[in-house]
Amino acid sequence: MKKSASTNLQYQSSQRTKNSNFQHSSEIDSTKKQNSALKSFKSVVKIFALIFSGRRKTASKVIGNDDRKNTSKPRLMLSSSTDLSSESSNKNSSKWRFSSSYASSSTTSEQLGTGNFTFEEIYKSTAKFSQDNQIGEGGFGTVYRGKLNDGTIVAVKRAKKEALQSHLYEFKNEIYTLSKIEHLNLVRLYGYLEHGDEKLIIVEYVGNGNLREHLDGIRGDGLEIGERLDIAIDIAHAITYLHMYTDNPIIHRDIKASNILISENLRAKVADFGFARLSEDPGATHISTQVKGTAGYMDPEYLRTYQLTEKSDVYSFGVLLVEMMTGRHPVEPKKKIDERVTIRWAMKMLKNGEAVFAMDPRLRRSPASIKVVKKVFKLAFQCLAPSIHSRPPMKNCAEVLWGIRKDFKDETTPLPTLPSHQSENFPQREKNKHITFGIEDDDSYKFSSAPNHIRS
Numbered sequence: 175m176k177k178s179a180s181t182n183l184q185y186q187s188s189q190r191t192k193n194s195n196f197q198h199s200s201e202i203d204s205t206k207k208q209n210s211a212l213k214s215f216k217s218v219v220k221i222f223a224l225i226f227s228g229r230r231k232t233a234s235k236v237i238g239n240d241d242r243k244n245t246s247k248p249r250l251m252l253s254s255s256t257d258l259s260s261e262s263s264n265k266n267s268s269k270w271r272f273s274s275s276y277a278s279s280s281t282t283s284e285q286l287g288t289g290n291f292t293f294e295e296i297y298k299s300t301a302k303f304s305q306d307n308q309i310g311e312g313g314f315g316t317v318y319r320g321k322l323n324d325g326t327i328v329a330v331k332r333a334k335k336e337a338l339q340s341h342l343y344e345f346k347n348e349i350y351t352l353s354k355i356e357h358l359n360l361v362r363l364y365g366y367l368e369h370g371d372e373k374l375i376i377v378e379y380v381g382n383g384n385l386r387e388h389l390d391g392i393r394g395d396g397l398e399i400g401e402r403l404d405i406a407i408d409i410a411h412a413i414t415y416l417h418m419y420t421d422n423p424i425i426h427r428d429i430k431a432s433n434i435l436i437s438e439n440l441r442a443k444v445a446d447f448g449f450a451r452l453s454e455d456p457g458a459t460h461i462s463t464q465v466k467g468t469a470g471y472m473d474p475e476y477l478r479t480y481q482l483t484e485k486s487d488v489y490s491f492g493v494l495l496v497e498m499m500t501g502r503h504p505v506e507p508k509k510k511i512d513e514r515v516t517i518r519w520a521m522k523m524l525k526n527g528e529a530v531f532a533m534d535p536r537l538r539r540s541p542a543s544i545k546v547v548k549k550v551f552k553l554a555f556q557c558l559a560p561s562i563h564s565r566p567p568m569k570n571c572a573e574v575l576w577g578i579r580k581d582f583k584d585e586t587t588p589l590p591t592l593p594s595h596q597s598e599n600f601p602q603r604e605k606n607k608h609i610t611f612g613i614e615d616d617d618s619y620k621f622s623s624a625p626n627h628i629r630s
């Protein structure tokens with residue numbers, strides 16, 4: 175997918191890292207029981223930790239994936255010889271290059287799963303990186319769909335050679351971060367492969383495009399409000415996991431609609447960890463860092479201070495929530511001036527009691543759906559608070575969204591009709607049946623000029 179210049183400008187300030195708190199290394203948790211395949215995978219991470227830290231010989235725990243017992247999953251093959259950061263001396267050989275002096279004692283290959291795959295297999299799986307199999311394009315890589323010999327579908331991110339020099343760090347960072355995480359709502363890493371000057375990341379294929387494509391109507395049948403809520407909850411869970419439940423907090427730094435991949439059953443998986451940062455010190459209040467991210471989603475406080483906290487992801491999530499409710503891009507350069515920055519425009523509409531006019535025209539209007547939009551806007555604006563301290567933690571966002579979804583479902587799912595003799599015993603239930611299309615519990619819900627179909 176080609177990206178619009180206005181929304182996908184990636185900022186990299188010249189500000190250098192000021193705080194040495196952050197390093198790409200962390201402690202191994204060897205106490206967790208792992209299956210034998212995961213032991214192999216752990217060694218990958220161990221070597222990555224070494225590569226990134228340049229000094230430590232321990233690595234973080236890698237947790238297996240939900241479907242790790244699935245024997246058809248892709249396999250990871252390791253061999254040792256050279257450092258990941260250097261180019262292969264043998265242009266004709268392909269191998270997993272996770273080696274360093276630390277791993278030099280290992281001369282035989284290890285593998286994860288039931289076999290191994292080679293560059294040739296990946297090359298073949300994508301029909302020689304054919305245009306037909308191209309599913310996306312990012313700043314430093316083109317993404318292909320591949321079908322392995324055993325039938326498994328994978329996504330292959332192929333580094334652009336011209337971008338590799340400047341983006342090698344991001345590329346490695348993505349592998350490193352992906353290797354440390356496991357969550358249903360995060361794209362899963364299968365492996366990394368180098369072959370001559372080719373660098374490939376092989377990840378779980380998520381087959382239904384990205385969220386932006388769905389909002390643009392170029393994918394799917396249009397997302398209904400309930401589906402958007404489910405997706406928002408999935409994203410909130412994924413980010414909560416990154417912030418709270420990994421060994422060390424991970425800040426994604428590039429939460430945006432094109433990084434949210436959608437599965438066939440319309441659930442979300444967060445992708446693209448090129449900019450993610452891991453904090454070595456879970457207690458640290460912030461990480462001082464180069465500013466990276468995507469225009470329109472970036473936390474102004476982070477831009478101002480260069481201090482990265484989890485609340486920067488919360489800010490981007492707020493932008494994304496507004497995007498999901500309005501259908502608009504965060505920046506709309508062709509709109510008139512007071513509508514160009516979508517969050518500002520939507521906030522004004524909400525304040526004026528006109529949230530319904532900011533609602534995505536593709537969404538079906540009903541009192542219940544309008545109520546959802548309004549509540550989600552309110553949450554979004556908390557996420558967008560100028561002060562990071564006023565922004566809710568991601569976990570709270572997930573809880574609020576759960577509540578919104580529950581209310582929506584309660585309102586829109588008709589209760590089963592009970593036989594009259596039973597319903598007499600449940601007068602309250604009978605009463606609730608009629609709340610379905612009511613808006614009376616939403617006292618702040620006022621329109622100065624509501625469209626006809628929502629006037630009572």
Ligand SMILES: Nc1ncnc2c1ncn2[C@@H]1O[C@H](COP(=O)(O)OP(=O)(O)OP(=O)(O)O)[C@@H](O)[C@H]1O
Nearest residue numbers: 309310311312313314317329378379380384432446
């Ligand atoms: N695992 C995957 N499964 C299916 N499609 C994918 C997968 N990963 C990426 N894509 C598709 O490729 C597109 C580009 O992904 P990629 O992560 O390379 O770049 P981006 O996020 O759009 O841009 P950038 O990396 O510059 O921020 C995604 O928007 C998505 O449509």
